[in-house]
Amino acid sequence: MTPWKPTPPTDAMPARGMAHASALLAGLVESLGQADFAHSTLARLSTIAPLASLSVYRIGSLQPRLFMSASQGVPDTTRQCWSAYLSGPQHEDRSWGRQWPCHAPAAPGTGTAAVNGKGGSGEEQGSCSLVHVQASEVTPLHRQCVYEAHGVAERISIAERGGDGSVFAVNFYRHAHQKPFSDRHLSDFADLSAALMALTRKHIALTADAGESRWPQRLRERAPGLTARELDVCLRLLHGMTLDGIAADLQLSAATAKTYRNRAFARLDIHHRHQLFALMVE
Structure with a gap:
């Protein structure tokens, strides 16, 4: 895995880029608490990068948990991927270690309170990290069971480490039929990372009891x-x-x-x- 560090911007974001990001985030805000939040997030972010799947999960604690997942343009095998990941690859996964994450620039007011919000998941959170992983960089078991078995080629994750050592991650996947991520794609996700993390956590807080109670x-x-x-x-x-x-x-x-x-x-x-x-x- 090759650490990626965003290049410090030399100019302000163009007005067109700001308008696109604003419209994208506005659409995600409208989807908060709705059943189609995962699909809406994937569809909207596909306008800035080649994406086919999304998953949001917590690992590294006594109770690993998949909060939501979705796919578009390919069969949805995200839950099969999660099951395969838990069967062994999670114990070999070093992409969350200190040697792999690349910290995105922290935005003002994006500390624990701003990200978690009232009624959040209850985890202690740190700063967001941007994690970029290609299929060739994971262990053979991980690659075989998750990436190759389901046509996944590359992953961008926005992650936060909890006080108990667990990792809460919002993951976006490029599949084999899509073009590779570019530095621009990674830069865009770094710019949006704090907002995407806050929106995802807020959605989980809003829907925490709705599905599981049934x-x-x-x-x-x-x-x-x-x-x-x-x-x-x-x-x-x-x-x-x-x-x-x-x-x-x-x-x-x-x-x-x-x-x-x-x-x-x-x-x-x-x-x-x-x-x-x-x-x-x-």
């Missing part, structure tokens, strides 16, 4: 015979926890947690974690 009901509607423990395991899987994490959280052995998962999947007539995600967004 998960138990949807699961029981699909499989009325689910036991309380099977439901507990499914809900934790939906939050991105591994079986080892679930076992520790519920004070079970890993084998017992796996048994509950298998029983739940049999009742739900599914076989993989990504199918569980799909049930919640049908």
